[in-house]
Amino acid sequence: MEAFLKPRCIEVYDHVESTMDVEPPELPGVVIALTQLRGRGRSGRWISPRGGAWLTFSASRGPPGSWLPVAVGGCVAEEVERLLQRERYKPIIRVKWPNDLYIDRGKVGGILVVYKNGVLKIGVGINVYNAVPPGGAKLSAYGYKRSLADIYLAIIKGIGRALVSPEDCLWEASRRDMLRECKVVVSTERGILEGIALGLTPSGALLVETKNGVSRVECCGIISWDCMGDTKAWNKTPNLNNISLQEKNIPSRQLAEG
Structure with missing residues (x-):
């Protein structure tokens, strides 16, 4: 069984401006929102309607290395992919360096890492049942029929693994690298x-x-x-x-x- 950092608390909100702006009562802690009104990504706003999985994992840590979003992407991709089941086709979730997740040619998720005042925040968004913008993908289009709760737990475990065993998650990201030869x-x-x-x-x-x-x-x-x-x-x-x-x-x- 893979070791991972477990949160002490998980708070769930119907909607927030951004989960990155909400402080959990304990660290490590997770903040989940069914909808983000002003979700954020590395390149700007992340559309976060109901039906997707939007969360931030906060922990008391030192400044992160540039490798962290890559490691998170590797293990989150692996954990979420385990939930995908389809009779004839099991999609592969790929990592686009440094912080995006793709299925085929569609972006299915993204990762944002922020460090401030001794607190490390790792935000992850995954399209599940929600409407997606052009160029996007969602898990339900690839056979996913289970609950959002299962996706949240998979994301939390993936982040927790990256914080405990980053070398394993970086290896996972490498084998899922979608840019190789591009x-x-x-x-x-x-x-x-x-x-x-x-x-x-x-x-x-x-x-x-x-x-x-x-x-x-x-x-x-x-x-x-x-x-x-x-x-x-x-x-x-x-x-x-x-x-x-x-x-x-x-x-x-x-x-x-x-």
Whole structure:
């Protein structure tokens, strides 16, 4: 059984401006809202209507590393995917570095990590039964028929695993990497980088092959990507035995402490 950080309390609201703005009475704690009026994502507003799963997991921790949203994505994807059942097709939830979850070509979820005054907040939103914007996907379209409560518990467990055993979750994110072999334009701390994504390192960085060599990118986000030139990038099932990780792994204690 996987170890994970369990919240001491879970508060559920009918609606809030954003779960990221609500303080749980105890830490670690979880705030859930059936609707967010002003949900937030890394790129701005996240549409959060009734029928989706919207929560924030708060914990007393040190400043997070850039790897954390990647680790959360890996284990949340794994936990949620376990709930998906369909007779002929079990969809694979992929991780789009650094903080998005996709099924096929549709965004099904997102992750936001914020650190302030010694409190780490990890927000996760998953489309389940709700209406989705263009380019979105939802779990119910892929055979999910169970309750929202099961999705919430899967998200909480995934986040809790990332905080306890991040190296396992980063490995999971690597095998689910949807950008591998795709052309990418990446925003970095040093400017814009263009090239071919080669995969993720064990510490959650994105490897990009450019005309000047291979760059290791830890921050900040994907501006655009193109996988249409290689249909395998979209359709192939991740092969656990076909992941090349050249970087030495980081001990779990070092990762957990940021």
